[in-house]
Amino acid sequence: MAKSKLVKANEKIADAVVGGYKKIENGVVGAYKKVEDGFVDKFLTHEGESVEDAKKRLNDEKLQRETQVNKP
Numbered sequence: 001m002a003k004s005k006l007v008k009a010n011e012k013i014a015d016a017v018v019g020g021y022k023k024i025e026n027g028v029v030g031a032y033k034k035v036e037d038g039f040v041d042k043f044l045t046h047e048g049e050s051v052e053d054a055k056k057r058l059n060d061e062k063l064q065r066e067t068q069v070n071k072p
Contacts, residue, residue: 037051045054 040054041051044058
């Protein structure tokens with residue numbers, strides 16, 4: 001069964017809207033990551049520690065705190 005012109009037009013519009021949303025989402029997430037990395041670098045890294053290492057250390061500390069709180 002052939003698709004009507006209206007269905008084809010709606011699919012084309014939907015693809016454009018989803019594509020635009022993805023571009024905005026990627027831009028916002030990318031900007032957030034830059035700000036987050038800058039904050040970690042400036043305030044949370046120890047001497048000679050990289051941003052990635054600091055994030056891993058912070059995540060490990062968070063997991064340790066959560067397991068201590070959840071123990072009966």
